Amino acid sequence: MIQSDVDLQPYNTMTIAARAKYFCAATSLDDLREALKFVREHKLPILPLGGGSNIVLTGDFPGLALHLGILGLEFEPLDDGVRIRAAAGENWHQLVMHSVDQGYGGLENLALIPGNIGAAPIQNIGAYGVELKDSFEQLTAMDIATGELSTFSAEDCQFGYRDSVFKGRAKDRFLICEVVLKLSGNWQPRVAYPALQHYFSEHGQSQDQLTPTKVANAVIDIRNSKLPNPVEIPNTGSFFKNPVVDASLYRTLKAAHPELVAYEAGEQWKLAAGWLIDQAGWRGFSRGGVGVHDRQALVLVNPGHRCGSEVVNLAREIASDVQRKFGVTLEPEPRFYP
Structure with a gap:
């Protein structure tokens, strides 16, 4: 069923207040087809919604917000x-x-x-x-x-x-x-990532003792230790992608910053965006209800339930500062609507 003028705050983990001109909760393929027919007839843009963890609403949406709730x-x-x-x-x-x-x-x-x-x-x-x-x-x-x-x-x-x-x-x-x-069925644990190696070393667990459940629980513990729960502190998770740079820039940055956190990616290097943002001085920053998480600089938070434009402006300031200080371009992970 198509609804009009619906509040989208419950449908995005940043809890940004914005409204959709039209809204449909689709729980079947037939629901989807009917919603798309409505979109075509009225020549509307679509805002697909799932868990709402990878979007930033920069204003009211002038089309159909379509919540995909098909289960199975x-x-x-x-x-x-x-x-x-x-x-x-x-x-x-x-x-x-x-x-x-x-x-x-x-x-x-x-x-x-x-x-x-x-x-x-x-x-x-x-x-x-x-x-x-x-x-x-x-x-x-x-x-x-x-x-x-x-x-x-x-x-x-x-x-x-x-x-x-x-x-x-x-x-x-x-x-x-x-x-x-x-x-x-031939499972082997993939725990070469430094955070996982450190975790299992601290807990006295060798690789031959691991099970999928033990690895999952380790990942959960690590994420909970540094990432805020969106239910408690509104956020979209990691706000920026880890930038991938060529070997030349990596060597230049490593020489200037020996503690640089980076991972080899073929002939390129993947830099830890959170480290760059932290070193630029943004971790824990807060302004008017939006800010950067105090334990993980990669996460932008919105405890004040501010509008999307304030979140976007802060993200642009951070990216600009990182570009100026390190010569590295940060790209946002979430998509901005409209």
């Missing part, structure tokens, strides 16, 4: 692992914990990432050395222009670092309805 989760045992079919409205973290509780490994490093499954492929979510693409098999998406369903393979999705075809040539053309993952 199926585990299909295979000879060499398990296939998982998950509808777009399923919660990502709950999927991860459900899989490890059943003894299936492969997603545990991605525990506690906020949001729903439908958004996961768009930016190829990743954490602690693992990305969605590592277990991705295919997805089904609905064409906004026609209402028809299409299947996308991993190759079709063109996954990159926090990137996919849905942020490129297929941007704003499809709504993801279902994601299919495949986890191998």
Whole structure:
């Protein structure tokens, strides 16, 4: 059912007050098709909503805010692992914990990432050395222009670092309805990431003692120690991507800042955006109800429930300062609407 003039504050984890001209909560493919028909007839822009953890509302939305609440989760045992079919409205973290509780490994490093499954492929979510693409098999998406369903393979999705075809040539053309993952039965823990190595060393656990559940619990503990819960402190999680730079710039920065936090990425280097922001002096900064978290500089917070333009302005100031001090460009992870 299409509603008019709906408050979107409950649908974004930044708790920004903004209103949508129209709103629809879709819980089935038929709901989606009807909503898209309405959009085409009235020539409206669409704001897709899931968990609301990767958007910043910069003002009222003049079109249809479409909440994708389609549910459905199926585990299909295979000879060499398990296939998982998950509808777009399923919660990502709950999927991860459900899989490890059943003894299936492969997603545990991605525990506690906020949001729903439908958004996961768009930016190829990743954490602690693992990305969605590592277990991705295919997805089904609905064409906004026609209402028809299409299947996308991993190759079709063109996954990159926090990137996919849905942020490129297929941007704003499809709504993801279902994601299919495949986890191998030959599980090996992936704990080379420094934070995980430190955690298991502190807790006296060797690699041969680990299980998917133990790794997931470690990730949860680490994330809880430095990332605020959006329910308690409004935020979108990591606000900036970790910038990838060439080896020349990395060597220059490393010489000037020996303590620089960076990770090798093929012939390039991935820098820790949080470290750059922290070193630029922004951690703990607060102004008029928006600010930077005091334990993790990568997270912008909105405890004052301020408008989106204030959040965006702060993000631009931070990016400009980091560019001036380090010569590194920061890109935001969340998308700004409208």
